[in-house]
Amino acid sequence: MRKPMVAGNWKMNGASEFASLMSTQLNQHAASIGSVDVVVCPPTLYLAQVQNDAISYASAAQNVHFEEAGAYTGETSVAMLKDLGVEYVLVGHSERREMFADTDAVVANKVAAVIARSLVPILCIGESLEQRRNGEAFEVVKKQLLSALQAVTLKGGEVVVAYEPIWAIGTGETATPEQAQEIHAYIRSVLAAEISAQVAEKTRILYGGSVSAATAAELFSQQDIDGGLVGGASLKIADFKTICSAAADL
Numbered sequence: 488m489r490k491p492m493v494a495g496n497w498k499m500n501g502a503s504e505f506a507s508l509m510s511t512q513l514n515q516h517a518a519s520i521g522s523v524d525v526v527v528c529p530p531t532l533y534l535a536q537v538q539n540d541a542i543s544y545a546s547a548a549q550n551v552h553f554e555e556a557g558a559y560t561g562e563t564s565v566a567m568l569k570d571l572g573v574e575y576v577l578v579g580h581s582e583r584r585e586m587f588a589d590t591d592a593v594v595a596n597k598v599a600a601v602i603a604r605s606l607v608p609i610l611c612i613g614e615s616l617e618q619r620r621n622g623e624a625f626e627v628v629k630k631q632l633l634s635a636l637q638a639v640t641l642k643g644g645e646v647v648v649a650y651e652p653i654w655a656i657g658t659g660e661t662a663t664p665e666q667a668q669e670i671h672a673y674i675r676s677v678l679a680a681e682i683s684a685q686v687a688e689k690t691r692i693l694y695g696g697s698v699s700a701a702t703a704a705e706l707f708s709q710q711d712i713d714g715g716l717v718g719g720a721s722l723k724i725a726d727f728k729t730i731c732s733a734a735a736d737l
């Protein structure tokens with residue numbers, strides 16, 4: 488049995504007042520979301536606050552550098568995140584791949600650095616609209632997945648995968664539960680074939696891309712969808728709680 492997870496990616500949104508409100512609301516909601524790993528991913532500047540206030544959830548960084556330390560102005564190391572008590576790190580989000588030169592090689596280095604310090608990467612993969620239209624979705628997802636995991640040895644549970652079709656991110660156009668399930672099952676089959684049955688069985692695969700309070704329950708009811716990576720709807724506290732409850736009801 489895989490424990491469901493719902494992660495809220497604020498991106499470059501929110502400030503300390505919003506962080507306080509979110510922490511209080513999630514902590515008050517603890518009893519009804521106890522069966523879910525709820526993860527809050529604020530901007531780096533608010534990670535310490537979110538982490539310090541955490542009772543019913545864990546925190547995640549939206550990015551990290553793979554080097555241990557050094558002359559990398561503006562960057563944060565895995566050791567620094569660990570020092571704060573942060574447990575998860577988003578790696579390979581499509582916005583970082585597109586806008587901040589997170590190539591497959593950089594993503595693989597980040598995954599390895601995060602796992603080396605026993606934090607858990609939430610590895611984001613997913614195809615563009617053009618790739619889907621060209622029938623390349625499976626191939627793209629497999630390549631991103633195996634490339635990102637090439638430098639690590641997995642036994643199961645060290646990494647969370649988030650399938651985020653780029654055409655569904657921030658567009659209001661959610662993949663249908665059937666479309667998402669098809670790719671999730673494929674990702675699990677690739678993990679089984681290329682790594683091991685145990686890793687395939689233990690790896691949580693989240694769906695991301697316009698998950699909302701209205702669509703979460705049906706998406707999460709799919710066999711290979713173990714929760715969600717939520718962007719826009721994680722900025723609406725009531726909606727985010729509804730999405731966490733949908734995962735708790737599985």
Ligand code: PGA
Nearest residue numbers: 656657696697717718719
């Ligand atoms: P969205 O973002 O829910 O706003 O589509 C998801 C993500 O980018 O992780």
